[in-house]
Amino acid sequence: MPVQTSIQLFTVKDALEADLDGTLAELASRGFTAAEPYDFVRRAEPLAAALKANGIAAPTGHAFLASTSFVNPDGSGTTLPVPTPDVVFDAAETLGMTTVIDPYTAPARWESLEQIEETARLLNAAAEIGAARGIRVGYHNHAHELEATFDGKTGLEVLADLLDPRVVLEVDLYWVARAGVDSPTLLRTLGDRVIAVHVKDGTLDPEAVAAYPPADQVPAGQGVVPLEEALAAASALEVAIVEFDHFNGDLFDAVEQSRVFLDEKVAA
Template identity: 80%
Template structure:
């Protein structure tokens, strides 16, 4: 069964903050039936209402579970406290969400094995709470978890070894490639742990990726990230989530083109 095509709402964050309802209406008009919300605790009820209005499901979502405070998109920390796991899971219930995925932790927390062990401990503790509520916990990578190396093993793979079997992974294929790791081989090594991927493409032009947000991202299937082979290598894939960290073109056109890439691949 093909993975469910979804879109990470961080992609259209500016539009979403300006007008939640019309943004979700446009996402639905572009052919999506599912979305992956971010920072959803503060707006769970209006978000749930708007999703229902436009026939959209939110089966996965991003919320911090292994950090005490919010982490900025560029990886820098803040002093803004995050909701508790119970608050996160209450909001997930409101949205009908089954899997809550930690979007990432600060790069400074990937410098030694003890830090990775602590992240695993926090995710495992959250998974224990989630399991009692019929929910699942996951972790999503950026580049730094893969750039970190421990005795020849990437930080993300070390984390996977330390996680409770109930904790799943969402592999961002673009950030894996940015880290110099072959996304296909990575997915083969991680096996059934990976239930979701971020279907994100780019040119990986050295100049364009020098700053955050990266300036090289393009619609799925038009860059150099081996998305099709990676999707084929994900043996337990449930969700294929379109995302742009930044995009120079029309974002809604970009996500629709990426969704068509997924539809065409699924139809083969």
């Protein structure tokens, strides 16, 4: 089965909020036929209609399944409750989505094995609900899951060992590099559980990465993240997803450059 190239819609969040259909039309004109929605429960029907109108599928999406309230992208918490798994899966079905991936858990939840066990319990419980509806559950990493270590294993590896076999992983290659971990080795360790990767590049310049959002990100293949080696090490890859947290330049040109890079490397 060929690997599908996609784009995380958070990349174009400002444009998307301003003009849903126009933004998806622009992505389609840049060669994208798949996208990964975020915060999709609140707009499932209009998003599904706009995706269909522009010939874009949504095989995966991001929604909180292991947190009781929304977590901001900078790691700060909120008191805004998240939808229940059943509500999330209702929206996923509307979008034709087959895998729902938890995008983020707070760094403070990776300080002990007990906290990781609780995250695994919540993901496993969501996976049980999803399985009855034909929807897989996954988890997406940032740097903190890899910076936390327990007896020589990263927190992400500890989590993987605790997960129900039905729970998959989406590895963000940029954040792996930010954590100082070798992504090809990590992907080989995690094995067939990794069905998706975020293909995100950067210079890893210390001053630029200290900013929020990171100021070092560049089109795929133009930075120092070992993307090609990581892609080759992902043995069960189904979806490779372009993403930027931030880009100082023409964002649509940048995502198209990343798509071209990715299509070439995945095809190879």
